[in-house]
Amino acid sequence: MARSHLAVALAASTLLLVLLAQLFADRGATGQRLWHWNGARADTGSIQAEDGDQYLIGVGKADITGPVVELNLMGYANGSQIGTGLRQRLYSRAFVIGDVSNPSDRFVYLVLDTQSGDTAVRNGILDGLKALGGGYAMYDQHNVAVTGTHSHSGPAAWLNYLLPQITAKGFDKQSYQAIVDGALLSIRRAHESAEAGTLSVATTAVSDANINRSLYAYLANPESERNRYSESVDKTLTLLKFQRSSDGKNIGILTWFAVHGTSMLGNNTIITADNKGVAAKLFEDEISGTANAASDFVAGFSQANVGDTTPNVMGAYCEDGSGSECRFNDSTCGGKSQDCHGRGPFFGLNDAGTKSCYEIGKRQYAGARAAYDYAGTPVKGGTIRSFHTFKDLSKYSFALPNGTVVKTCSAALGYSFAAGTSDGPGAFDFTQNDSGNGDNPLWSVVGGLLHPPSPEQRECQAPKPILLDVGAAKVPYDWTPNIVDIQALRVGQLVIIVSPGEASTMAGRQWREAVASSAESFLDEDPIVVLGGPANSYTHYITTTAEYGIQRYEGASTLYGPHTLAAYINLTLSNLPYLSPEQPSTAHPAAGPAPPDNRERSLSFITGVVFDSAGIGKKFGQVTKNAPASYAVGAKVSVTFVGANPRNNLRLEKTYAAVEKQAGDGSWEMIRNDADWDLLFEWKRTSTTLGTSEVTITWETGGWDHIETTAGTYRIKYYGDSKSLRGSITAFEGTSGIFKLV
Ligand SMILES: *[C@@H]1O[C@H](CO)[C@@H](O)[C@H](O)[C@H]1NC(C)=O
Ligand SMILES: *[C@@H]1O[C@H](CO)[C@@H](O)[C@H](O)[C@H]1NC(C)=O
Ligand SMILES: *[C@@H]1O[C@H](CO)[C@@H](O)[C@H](O)[C@H]1NC(C)=O
Ligand SMILES: *[C@@H]1O[C@H](CO)[C@@H](O)[C@H](O)[C@H]1NC(C)=O
Ligand SMILES: *[C@@H]1O[C@H](CO)[C@@H](O)[C@H](O)[C@H]1NC(C)=O
Ligand SMILES: *[C@@H]1O[C@H](CO)[C@@H](O)[C@H](O)[C@H]1NC(C)=O
Ligand SMILES: CC(=O)N[C@H]1CO[C@H](CO)[C@@H](O)[C@@H]1O
Numbered sequence: 001m002a003r004s005h006l007a008v009a010l011a012a013s014t015l016l017l018v019l020l021a022q023l024f025a026d027r028g029a030t031g032q033r034l035w036h037w038n039g040a041r042a043d044t045g046s047i048q049a050e051d052g053d054q055y056l057i058g059v060g061k062a063d064i065t066g067p068v069v070e071l072n073l074m075g076y077a078n079g080s081q082i083g084t085g086l087r088q089r090l091y092s093r094a095f096v097i098g099d100v101s102n103p104s105d106r107f108v109y110l111v112l113d114t115q116s117g118d119t120a121v122r123n124g125i126l127d128g129l130k131a132l133g134g135g136y137a138m139y140d141q142h143n144v145a146v147t148g149t150h151s152h153s154g155p156a157a158w159l160n161y162l163l164p165q166i167t168a169k170g171f172d173k174q175s176y177q178a179i180v181d182g183a184l185l186s187i188r189r190a191h192e193s194a195e196a197g198t199l200s201v202a203t204t205a206v207s208d209a210n211i212n213r214s215l216y217a218y219l220a221n222p223e224s225e226r227n228r229y230s231e232s233v234d235k236t237l238t239l240l241k242f243q244r245s246s247d248g249k250n251i252g253i254l255t256w257f258a259v260h261g262t263s264m265l266g267n268n269t270i271i272t273a274d275n276k277g278v279a280a281k282l283f284e285d286e287i288s289g290t291a292n293a294a295s296d297f298v299a300g301f302s303q304a305n306v307g308d309t310t311p312n313v314m315g316a317y318c319e320d321g322s323g324s325e326c327r328f329n330d331s332t333c334g335g336k337s338q339d340c341h342g343r344g345p346f347f348g349l350n351d352a353g354t355k356s357c358y359e360i361g362k363r364q365y366a367g368a369r370a371a372y373d374y375a376g377t378p379v380k381g382g383t384i385r386s387f388h389t390f391k392d393l394s395k396y397s398f399a400l401p402n403g404t405v406v407k408t409c410s411a412a413l414g415y416s417f418a419a420g421t422s423d424g425p426g427a428f429d430f431t432q433n434d435s436g437n438g439d440n441p442l443w444s445v446v447g448g449l450l451h452p453p454s455p456e457q458r459e460c461q462a463p464k465p466i467l468l469d470v471g472a473a474k475v476p477y478d479w480t481p482n483i484v485d486i487q488a489l490r491v492g493q494l495v496i497i498v499s500p501g502e503a504s505t506m507a508g509r510q511w512r513e514a515v516a517s518s519a520e521s522f523l524d525e526d527p528i529v530v531l532g533g534p535a536n537s538y539t540h541y542i543t544t545t546a547e548y549g550i551q552r553y554e555g556a557s558t559l560y561g562p563h564t565l566a567a568y569i570n571l572t573l574s575n576l577p578y579l580s581p582e583q584p585s586t587a588h589p590a591a592g593p594a595p596p597d598n599r600e601r602s603l604s605f606i607t608g609v610v611f612d613s614a615g616i617g618k619k620f621g622q623v624t625k626n627a628p629a630s631y632a633v634g635a636k637v638s639v640t641f642v643g644a645n646p647r648n649n650l651r652l653e654k655t656y657a658a659v660e661k662q663a664g665d666g667s668w669e670m671i672r673n674d675a676d677w678d679l680l681f682e683w684k685r686t687s688t689t690l691g692t693s694e695v696t697i698t699w700e701t702g703g704w705d706h707i708e709t710t711a712g713t714y715r716i717k718y719y720g721d722s723k724s725l726r727g728s729i730t731a732f733e734g735t736s737g738i739f740k741l742v
Pocket of ligand 2: 267
């Protein structure tokens with residue numbers, strides 16, 4: 001009998017992995033930037049999965065870093081959280097899986113370093129694929145999955161609906177286009193590199209990278225159900241390994257693990273890809289540092305049933321001077337949520353968010369690294385299928401498995417939505433009548449337009465007390481989706497649920513289990529089911545009915561009423577036969593009602609760059625504060641330049657900052673760029689009227705333990721672009737003095 005592979009294999013595989021890690025330790029060739037910790041080892045050519053079927057496999061990665069300054073960050077909905085720099089570039093990672101003998105049977109799974117997938121972004125990608133034509137005509141509505149890692153430290157203002165646009169002051173074409181263009185480029189790279197290979201799935205337990213941030217709601221699930229699991233969050237990381245057949249090289253991995261991208265806190269203003277971005281970077285760096293693997297190895301760290309998880313694993317405490325734990329039932333400090341904050345592993349240190357982010361990324365990396373070395377279960381049973389359909393959940397009436405007919409309701413957010421969570425004031429947290437928003441022009445325009453909920457709507461959403469009846473708010477355009485994406489992908493016995501919302505731990509388990517037991521009927525092997533998201537759109541949260549009854553943040557943000565999860569499950573199961581080999585791959589469900597496309601009608605109060613000036617007697621790129629001539633390895637090296645606005649040129653696939661090392665023959669080699677975690681690029685306006693600004697580039701030569709920094713002779717480079725009063729944009733460079741690390 002097929003079982004849910006995920007939960008059951010956990011304990012056994014951990015033991016095996018420890019043994020395997022021991023067995024194979026120390027056999028690696030060392031490259032320049034290798035590191036070893038937590039039992040991880042250098043790549044020795046992984047153990048082959050046996051008997052896997054051949055698939056067409058391709059991976060690709062491309063830069064999606066939007067405006068890193070003067071734009072709101074997406075996730076915490078803190079209008080004052082405006083970007084001031086960049087620690088880590090953001091990427092789209094694309095994974096193409098196709099049928100060798102029938103190449104049009106394929107899908108592409110995207111992992112974007114963004115807060116979520118989105119309707120505007122997905123439409124942009126689909127338009128782009130259509131425009132490419134040729135072989136790209138194989139990609140369409142039904143087989144393109146756009147997931148986000150749920151990072152809360154990337155640029156905002158690219159989303160389709162009004163609600164998440166409010167704190168960002170609207171929709172920013174530059175921010176949106178960077179994501180769409182990079183996503184398309186990553187698909188092209190994956191598509192063009194696709195060749196025959198095998199796939200295998202391995203799981204491992206990552207015990208120390210997530211805890212439950214809403215345990216009080218979780219405990220509302222029936223005891224009999226909870227007793228089936230030893231943990232209140234899923235500790236399993238599932239890894240899909242891509243190995244090409246021509247030379248046996250591993251070309252990429254795609255993992256799923258549930259943890260919020262909230263390691264970087266709500267007061268951070270530096271762009272990063274949060275903990276999953278760190279994990280991906282560590283993995284890619286390690287593989288490319290070896291002689292064994294191709295340097296275009298792509299490591300996707302996809303989000304799973306993230307809803308009630310947090311990376312702030314030390315628990316949530318009151319920062320009101322009392323030092324006590326937040327109140328269990330509502331995560332408040334004496335009824336006030338503002339003072340309750342989750343603590344990451346490095347709480348208390350300077351720049352704790354950045355350090356904790358790195359640590360939580362490293363823990364996921366280490367888990368994935370262990371799973372990578374494990375033989376895994378070969379993906380078998382050839383068939384590749386996918387489906388996608390839109391469903392209007394403002395009025396879906398359907399039968400529960402026991403026959404009782406229930407319905408979903410137009411989207412609404414409950415009171416606890418405004419309270420947020422211990423990870424911060426909460427995603428999209430704003431209070432309707434918050435005087436702090438008085439200076440937000442967009443909020444002033446739309447603030448009075450909220451719809452009062454009808455009695456029917458109140459009854460439908462009960463027991464949720466409705467704060468914002470967002471599904472009915474359509475002026476000046478839709479605030480929140482009522483039409484949702486229903487999608488699943490299948491290769492062999494692996495089924496991927498593509499979820500538009502953040503499923504809670506238990507909601508994800510119920511959904512995966514329902515799919516596994518239904519898919520058994522047409523799979524030869526035991527089904528392996530994963531859930532990826534938030535994807536394609538952003539429909540906030542998805543809790544179980546029991547958790548909904550508690551109406552904490554997650555339940556209050558479950559948009560379509562108490563039966564939201566049941567509806568998603570019903571719709572996934574109803575379409576599941578499209579994944580069966582009995583169905584021709586050309587059969588698709590009806591497209592369903594198209595969601596509104598707000599790309600051209602979205603408001604924006606985001607101003608562009610007016611002009612840059614170097615200031616009297618100065619030149620762009622000129623060094624204003626140089627690095628001293630000598631440092632000890634481990635120090636922070638900081639250089640300040642006459643700057644210009646980085647929004648003039650996003651420098652996609654390039655860099656704003658670099659460290660160069662001098663070789664024996666006097667030539668300079670770039671050894672760091674702004675994709676590297678230890679190189680920080682910061683921009684500061686010094687005068688709005690004069691148009692002057694400065695850039696500080698800091699190389700943190702110690703403290704990030706995977707990065708080996710050796711003694712030598714170095715310099716720092718700044719690459720900028722200035723805008724003249726007439727609007728022309730000119731590139732320039734700055735170069736620091738030469739310094740030694742000893
Ligand atoms: C919002 O962002 C500002 C600017 O970074 C910061 O000072 C403030 O603490 C943030 N608010 C919260 C609640 O994190
Ligand atoms: C950012 O917020 C965290 C959590 O509230 C706090 O511990 C830290 O001191 C804040 N950092 C700054 C620079 O305000
Ligand atoms: C949480 O507990 C406090 C104190 O017992 C109580 O006043 C409050 O109403 C409770 N809140 C919820 C949401 O249950
Ligand atoms: C979903 O609900 C519809 C409408 O009630 C029903 O016909 C269908 O059988 C349900 N599907 C599943 C898989 O339960
Ligand atoms: C069917 O299940 C729902 C949800 O668990 C429950 O509320 C309802 O009472 C059940 N109906 C019957 C007829 O058992
Ligand atoms: C909104 O805020 C103002 C002042 O801050 C207050 O007088 C008013 O009662 C509030 N309105 C509501 C509906 O809470
Ligand atoms: C298994 C797990 O992660 N449990 C944690 C759930 O959250 C509470 C605090 O909210 C922790 O104390 C538990 O360790």
